[in-house]
Amino acid sequence: MNYEIVNLKEKTIIGVKATTQNNDPSMPQIIGGLWQKFYQDGIYASILNKASEKAYGIYSDYQANVNGPYQVTVGCEVTNVNSIPANTTIQVIPAGIYAKFIVKGHMQQAVASFWQQVWNIPLDRSYLCDFEEYQDDCMENAEINIYISLASANEIAPSFCQSCGMPMSKQFYSTNADGSENREYCSYCYQNGAFLKEESMEEMIESCIPFMIEDNPAMTAEQARAILNEQMPQLKRWNK
Structure with a gap:
């Protein structure tokens, strides 16, 4: 978010x-x-x-x-x-x-x-x-x-991958075609100016569900899917 x-x-x-x-x-x-x-x-x-x-x-x-x-x-x-x-x-x-x-x-x-x-x-x-x-x-x-x-006025808003929604720090930034740093997409989704996998938003949602459950053990697959169905269309890759 x-x-x-x-x-x-x-x-x-x-x-x-x-x-x-x-x-x-x-x-x-x-x-x-x-x-x-x-x-x-x-x-x-x-x-x-x-x-x-x-x-x-x-x-x-x-x-x-x-x-x-x-x-x-x-x-x-x-x-x-x-x-x-x-x-x-x-x-x-x-x-x-x-x-x-x-x-x-x-x-x-x-x-x-x-x-x-x-x-x-x-x-x-x-x-x-x-x-x-x-x-x-x-x-x-x-x-x-x-x-x-x-509590702090120095709070820095993190970036989120605009493909999968993962919170990103510098270690997860991807690269553009010219080798420069890309802060919009994580390295799991995007490298060297291109997405690593051509997939639909629905396929991306299904692949993200296990990671959400791993981070939130009390969450069911249905709950994770509902959250992703709301959030994913707002990301740049899918907001078309």
């Missing part, structure tokens, strides 16, 4: 909040219940002074990084807090350095897929505040910006 490093200003959110943790079996129901309450119970409609129509899912107040309880807030950004509806709370997204990811696809599936994969990316996370910013309300073809707070 590609991302960029951004410096964000503080945002003020009004919404509904609950506490959960990743190893809680009821975690999906707790978060889903917040979204249901936010929209179906009229919370969203009752919030005044909205900065935009975007909705936010916010994860904050981590007590033990990924292993302990944290707060989940579902809400929208406001320009001021002069009027706060009953049964809502204020949550501040702090200013700071974030890794910004752009996720597209079925709203629930794309977001769930992102959180399964983000643990494999070597980010220097601060666990101060992470959040999802929903650009629209299209369930089937949504665009969501997801921000991960970073």
Whole structure:
């Protein structure tokens, strides 16, 4: 997954909040219940002074990084807090350095897929505040910006092979026809200005599945295939 490093200003959110943790079996129901309450119970409609129509899912107040309880807030950004509806709370997204990811696809599936994969990316996370910013309300073809707070302003976004999606460091860069360094494709896919194997995107997906399962033993082949089916079309080699 590609991302960029951004410096964000503080945002003020009004919404509904609950506490959960990743190893809680009821975690999906707790978060889903917040979204249901936010929209179906009229919370969203009752919030005044909205900065935009975007909705936010916010994860904050981590007590033990990924292993302990944290707060989940579902809400929208406001320009001021002069009027706060009953049964809502204020949550501040702090200013700071974030890794910004752009996720597209079925709203629930794309977001769930992102959180399964983000643990494999070597980010220097601060666990101060992470959040999802929903650009629209299209369930089937949504665009969501997801921000991960970073502990260091010097975080460098890695490159990803634009053929297989593998995170790349310098040792995996390939070569162009003139022998110069190519940073778009890894040496397993591309050398001397040409792809090592002519194959379809579907064939590439099948060849990548075993490697994803090796890195994520709890992941099934079906889950890996679903993730790759979402990500692979965004890579340069297949995005035609």
